[in-house]
Amino acid sequence: MVSATGVATAQPLFSFGLISDVQYADIPDGRSFLGVPRYYRHSFLVLQRAVKEWNTHQKHKFVINLGDIVDGFCPKDQSIHAVKKVVDEFGMFRGPVYHMIGNHCLYNLPRSTLLPLLKIQTLDGCAYYDFSPVPEYRFVVLDSYDISAIGWPQDHPRTLEAMKLLREKNPNEDKNSPTNMVGLERRFLMFNGGVGKEQMKWLDGVLQDATNLKQKVVVACHL
Known part of the structure; x- marks a missing residue:
């Protein structure tokens, strides 16, 4: 192995x-919005096996969950219980x-909850932060739904900014539809964020600080 200093x-x-x-939900197996098979209850068993394996390993310093802790099809009256x-x-x-948060998380609950x-x-409802498990490394967790049409109140400036961008970039009435959009244009959908x-x-400040401290940086983000 090689240390941060080489x-x-x-x-x-x-x-x-x-x-x-993980995309857990206490509902029968089904398919995602795109038709991919989903095993909603079984996903919890997969998580249990993962936690057991991590603990058996006994050397993991921490765990990162990259988002979508519950599924968008989770009944909304069960959302809090499912997340807990x-x-x-x-x-x-x-x-x-x-x-970190993902779009399926925000389908279920507002950020405030x-x-x-x-x-x-975090400050002002944003979900980005950083931590250093050892002095040589810095981990940065980004909030990829900082500017988003989901998760914030409908009249929130970040929601309004997202909707303005969607109106400018997505010609479809359904802003979750990429119909007739090509290439990078297809990213301008309501379930995405920025x-x-x-x-x-x-982020620039964190990276500058890490540079000054000669830390290597790992950036994590839900896509």
């Missing part, structure tokens, strides 16, 4: 667990767990 080492500096798109159930299972890991459940402590100017400024 010096050969006998052991890695650290290891960590990684998982994405999955978060509690993550809590069985014997170490810190770092969450979701972020406290995920134990994401990183705002304030977050970009924050």
Whole structure:
């Protein structure tokens, strides 16, 4: 193994667990919006196996969940219970767990409810942050729905900015439809999001600080 300074080492500096798109829901198996088979209840069992494996490993310093903790088809009267159930299972890991939000999370709950459940402590409802598991490394968790038509109140400036962009870039009445859009134009859909100017400024500052500290940086983001 090689350390952050390029010096050969006998052991890695650290290891960590990684998982994405649990997309749990207490509903029968079905298909996603795009027709992909989904096993909603079984996904919780997969998470349980992952947590058991992480704990068995006994060397993971932390775990990162890359988002979509529950599925968009989860009945809305079950959303809070479903999120709590999955978060509690993550809590069985014997170490810190770092969450990020995805579009399916925001289909279920507004940020004001979701972020406290995920134990994401940020300013003004945004969900980006950073942490350093060891002095040589910095992990950056981005909020890819910073500018978004979902998750914020309908009259929130970030919602209005997202809707303005969608009206300019997506000619379809259904803003979740990419019909007649090609290439990069197809990204301008309502279920997508973007990183705002304030977050970009924050990221620039974090990267500059990491550079000054000679840290290597890992950037995590839900796509």
